[in-house]
Amino acid sequence: MKKYRLPILMLVIFETVAVTLWLTKDNLFYLFNFSYIGLAISLGVFLFIRKYKYARRIVQLLVGLYMLIYLGLICKENMQIEGFWYYLFTGVFEAATIHYAVAKIFGPLIFGRGWCGYACWTAMVLDFLPYKEPKEPGKKLGWIRYITFVLSLIFVSALFLAGVGNLERIMFWAFVVGNILYYVIGIALAFAFKDNRAFCKYICPITVFLKPMSYFSLIRIKCDKEKCVSCGKCKRVCPMNVDVTDNSRKRQNGTECILCMECVKNCPKNAL
Ligand code: SF4
Ligand code: SF4
Numbered sequence: 001m002k003k004y005r006l007p008i009l010m011l012v013i014f015e016t017v018a019v020t021l022w023l024t025k026d027n028l029f030y031l032f033n034f035s036y037i038g039l040a041i042s043l044g045v046f047l048f049i050r051k052y053k054y055a056r057r058i059v060q061l062l063v064g065l066y067m068l069i070y071l072g073l074i075c076k077e078n079m080q081i082e083g084f085w086y087y088l089f090t091g092v093f094e095a096a097t098i099h100y101a102v103a104k105i106f107g108p109l110i111f112g113r114g115w116c117g118y119a120c121w122t123a124m125v126l127d128f129l130p131y132k133e134p135k136e137p138g139k140k141l142g143w144i145r146y147i148t149f150v151l152s153l154i155f156v157s158a159l160f161l162a163g164v165g166n167l168e169r170i171m172f173w174a175f176v177v178g179n180i181l182y183y184v185i186g187i188a189l190a191f192a193f194k195d196n197r198a199f200c201k202y203i204c205p206i207t208v209f210l211k212p213m214s215y216f217s218l219i220r221i222k223c224d225k226e227k228c229v230s231c232g233k234c235k236r237v238c239p240m241n242v243d244v245t246d247n248s249r250k251r252q253n254g255t256e257c258i259l260c261m262e263c264v265k266n267c268p269k270n271a272l
């Protein structure tokens, strides 16, 4: 039973959020939404512990498709960063802002960039591409994320300052067009750099929130130095170029870790 502590912990955290929001906001949607996501994630962690090869991919599809199709396209909720700014400016603490607070701002203090490994609908598609293990070390292009971050803020601020009407509709179409752009750029970069996660490393504006918060993450991959034989396999299979053998928080690319567990699965000495 001890080995199932993590999926149980994840379920408890999400259920606590689900029930708290349901009762405080008097809206059953939150109970359904966070219970569904918590169940999907816990199922994935459970399957991983049972050594099922596609555990993480199942969670990505369950959560990613739910958010993209149901919340985004059917409920017309802009869950991208523009949606976050939009709801923040309107002072509405609803789905998109709560989603950001839980998954991308405060949640990473507990589960790091678990969002990127298990729930993001952009990476859900990128992870199907052929370059799961980057062929080269990461490039120094991370500064681009700050430009996309600022551009998203300018875009939404301009809509407000210009007093544009029908903002709900514009935000819906911004979600559709934004996602198409993300997919096109993400797939092009993956092939150009032979790295599925190039978009995550250099372009994604959400990492401006995710990276500093995940620095303090409670859940981290640690290396047992007694067992490690420095074979380097963990670094070769890591999609995010993390030096996981270094246990310090300042390890190379430490805030890039998406908790995908590829290093853990591939370590020949069970040192991780
Ligand atoms: S870095 Fe951005 S695109 Fe990549 S998985 Fe995280 S949120 Fe998604
Ligand atoms: S794969 Fe395991 S044994 Fe090899 S370097 Fe990484 S932690 Fe050490």
Ligand code: SF4
Residues within 6 Å of the ligand: 221, 237, 238, 239, 240, 241, 242, 244, 256, 257, 258, 259, 260, 261, 262, 263, 264
């Ligand atoms: S392979 Fe290991 S270090 Fe790299 S992102 Fe996945 S869990 Fe993190």
